[in-house]
Amino acid sequence: MSLEQGLVYGLVALGIVIAFRILSFPDLTVDGSFPLGGAVAARLIIEGVPPIYCIAAAVLSGFAAGCCTGLLNTKLKINSLLAGILMMTVLYSVNLRIMGRSNIQLLTVDTILTPLENLDINRFIPIICLFFLIAFAVKFLTDIFLHTQVGLAMRATGDNEQMIRTLGVNTDTTTILGLGISNAFVALSGALVAQDQGFADIGMGIGMIVAGLASIIIGETIVGLKTVQRKTLAAIVGSVIYKLIISVGLRMGLAPTDLKMATGIMVILALGIPALKKEKQGKLHLRGV
C-alpha cells in the first residue's frame, strides 16, 4: 500500500527535483498542478474519454501550468516564490471549474487501472508493477534529457545563469521549459493518484510540496546527490521511504490530522539541523579562542 503510493508520489518528488534542485527554482505551483492533473483526468474519464488520453491531457495541463509560472517569473519579473503562489491560487479556481464540483468519484467508471484490478490476483501487485514501471521510465527519460544539449543548458541555468547566458542560451526559455516539465510530472502523478484512490478532490494537493521536499531530503541522505542519476533516484527512493515512515507513524498512533504537521517538522529539522550544528561549532570555536 505505501509502496504503491511511494512510487506514484515519487513522480511529484521527481518534478520537485527538477524545479528545486536542477533549476534552483523554488516552485510552489505543485500544490495546484497536482490536483489539476487529477481534475483533468477525472473529468475526462467521466466524460467517457479513454483513460490513456485523459492521462495525456493531464500531463499537458501540468506542463502548461508550469510554463505559466515560468512566464510570470521570467517575462513579468515576478519573484519565483510569488509566481508559484499566484499560479497555485489561480489553479484552485481552475480546478473547481474543470471538475464542476469539489470532487469526482471514479469508483464506478473504467480507469487505466481497471484492467489490472480485474486480474485474478491481489490488486496491489499489478498496480505496484505499473507504478514502478512508470516512475522508473520517467526517471530514465529525465536522466537522458538532462544529458542532452538542451538538458545541459537547463542544468547550467540553475547552476550559473550568467555563465550560460554568455554562452548564448536564453535562460528564460530553459526556465520555462524546466518548470513545464516539472509540473507535467506532478500532474501525471495527480492523474494516477485520482484513479488509484478512486476520486479526484480539490484539496488533494495541499501540502504536496512539503511532502515532496521531505521525500527528497530522505532520498538524498540515502542515495546521495552527486550526479543527475542519483538526484532522480533519490526522489523515488525517498518518496517510498517517506510513505513507509508515514504509514508506520499512523499505525503507531499518529493522528491523520497531524500528518502535515509531522511532515513539516521533519523538513524543518532536516533543513535546520545543519545550521544549528554550524552555530554550535562557531560558538565552540569562539570559546576555544
Added chain:
Amino acid sequence: MVKIENIRKTFKKGTIDEKVAIDGLSLDIPDGDFITVIGSNGAGKTTLLNLISGTYTPDEGEIYIDSLQVTRLPEYRRAKYLGRIFQDPLMGTAASMTIEENLAMADLRGMHRGFKWGVSKGRRDYYREILRKLDLGLENRLKDAVSLLSGGQRQSLTLLMATLSLPHLLLLDEHSAALDPKTAQRVMELTEQIINENSLTTIMVTHNMQQAIKYGNRMIMLHKGNIQFDISGEEKTSLTVEEVVKKFGAELKDETLLS
C-alpha cells in the same frame, strides 16, 4: 572589427546616487588587436565590457560587431561573437557539472541546441587533447565536477571555454587577479599563447600596469568613463611604468595599479 560609437551609460539615473559610468566613449577595434585596459577603481572598465557583451544596454550610442549592429541585442543573442572571462573564477563555469559538460556547453556557444547528447564522443577526444596542453592533469578528469578544481584550474578551464569556438572578440576582466602570483603568471602565459595562436581580437582589463605594458599591441587608459589615452605600436613597446605614472599619476592614485 568592432566599432563603438559615442556610448554613454548612467546608473541610477535621476536619483542622488546617479553615476555616469561611461561618458561618450568611442573605440575602433580592428581584427587582431590585443588591447590592454587600465584605469582606477570605478573608471568604467567593467561597465565597458558589460556594454559590449550586452549585460547592459547603453543609454546612447551604437556598438557594431563586424558591421552588425548589436547595441540592443540581448546578451544571449550576441554570445556567438564573444568570449568572456570574469575576475571571479567561480563565475565562468558551472560548478555542479563535469569538466567535459562545461566544455561541451562552450562548444555550442551561440549555436542551436537540440536533443542530441550534450557531450559527443568525437569531441571528447578533442577536449582531452586541449586539456592536456594546459598541463594541469585535467585530461584525466573529464568526468569530475568542476567544483573539485582549484581556482587556477577553474580559470584555465574558463579560458579554454571562452576561446573554444574562436570568438570575434575576447573580453577578459582582470581574469588572473584573484589567483596566487604563480598561478596568475601561468594563466597569463596561457592566455597569451591562445590569443597568439588564433590571432584573437582581445580586450584585457588589468590592474597590473606591468601586465598592461607587457601584453598586447595597444593600451588604453580609462578615466571617468572615457578614454584618457590610447597608444599602440612602438610607443607602447617602449613605455615604462614610471612614464605612465609621471604622466597620469593624478588619475592613478590606485595603489594596486602601481604595483
